[in-house]
Amino acid sequence: xxxxxxxxxxxxxxxxxxxxxxxxxxxxxxxxxxxxxxxxxxxxxxxxxxxxxxxxxxxxxxxxxxxxxxxxxxxxxxxxxxxxxxxxxxxxxxxxxxxxxxxxxxxxxxxxxxxxxxxxxxxxxxxxxxxxxxxxxxxxxxxxxxxxxxxxxxxxxxxxxxxxxxxxxx
Numbered sequence: 146x147x148x149x150x151x152x153x154x155x156x157x158x159x160x161x162x163x164x165x166x167x168x169x170x171x172x173x174x175x176x177x178x179x180x181x182x183x184x185x186x187x188x189x190x191x192x193x194x195x196x197x198x199x200x201x202x203x204x205x206x207x208x209x210x211x212x213x214x215x216x217x218x219x220x221x222x223x224x225x226x227x228x229x230x231x232x233x234x235x236x237x238x239x240x241x242x243x244x245x246x247x248x249x250x251x252x253x254x255x256x257x258x259x260x261x262x263x264x265x266x267x268x269x270x271x272x273x274x275x276x277x278x279x280x281x282x283x284x285x286x287x288x289x290x291x292x293x294x295x296x297x298x299x300x301x302x303x304x305x306x307x308x309x310x311x312x313x314x315x
Contacts, residue, residue, distance in 0.1 A: 150203075150204065151204060151205070151206045151266050151268075151269050152204035152205065152269060152270065153202075153204060153205045153206075153269060153270045153271075153272065154205075154206050154207075154208065154262060154266050154269045154270070154271040154272065155199070155205060155206070155207050155208070155272050155274070156207075156208045156209075156210055156259065156262065156271065156272065156273045156274065157207070157208070157209050157210070157274045157275075158209075158210055158211065158274060158275040158276060158277070158301075159209055159210075159211040159213065159222070159225075159226075160211065160212065160213075160276075161276035161301070161304065162274055162275055162276045162301045162304065163188055163189055163192045163274075163304070163308075164186055164187070164188050164189060164225060164304075165186055165304065166276075167179055167182035167183050167186055168212075176217050176218075179217075179218070180217075180218065180220075180221050183218060183221040183222065183224075183225055184221055184224060184225070186225065187225075187228075188225065188226070188228055188229070189304045189305065189308050191305065191308035191309045191311070191312050192304070192308045193228050193229065194308075194312060195308055195311055195312055195315065196229055197229070197230075198315065200229070200230075200235075206234065206235075206266070206269075207234070207235040207236070208235075208236050208237075208238060208262060209226065209235075209236070209237045209238065210238045210255060210258060210259070211237065211238065211239060211240065212240045212246065212251050212254075213239055213240060214239055214240050214241075214242055215239040215242065216242055218239075219237075219239065222237060222239075223237075238258055240254060241254060248279070252277070252279060252280035252283070255275075255277075255280055255284075256280055256283060256284050256287065259271075259273060259284060260284070260287060260288065260291065260293070263288060263291075263293045263296060264291070264293070267293070269295065270295040270297065271295060271296050271297065272297045272299060273296070273297065273298050273299065274299045274301055275298070275299070275300070275301060276300070276301045276302065276304075278298070278300045281298045281300070284296075284298070285298065
């Protein structure tokens with residue numbers, strides 16, 4: 146399918162957007178402990194319903210953009226996302242291995258990857274779902290300067306309320 150045929154791009158953050166975060170309130174990250182917590186944390190039920198109701202639409206492309214590193218959490222992330230029956234046309238974008246984690250590098254990573262997707266699909270409506278809004282203004286500012294249109298940001302403050310509301314309005 147050519148990029149021109151993709152009408153909608155749905156981009157989801159994972160932690161605290163479609164699943165309760167296992168990283169919250171942790172000053173020191175114990176990778177083994179976090180791996181166990183990821184495997185014990187289920188996706189939001191309403192998100193699964195929403196996703197499965199649109200996943201077979203050939204005009205929609207899906208991305209998951211996460212602050213998790215591939216080397217640390219790829220196995221657990223794929224198991225956690227298993228209820229979505231991910232296929233090859235659904236891409237998980239992990240945080241770069243070469244960067245230490247800081248809010249600044251995390252938001253720059255997100256902005257860069259999101260703008261890359263926007264440029265790859267210039268004729269598509271792009272929906273970004275995230276619990277962090279700190280980078281939305283900068284993203285929209287840069288998108289406007291680059292003449293990127295049809296970019297929508299959706300702040301997910303409360304996972305349950307947001308996805309339940311999204312289903313009602315769907």
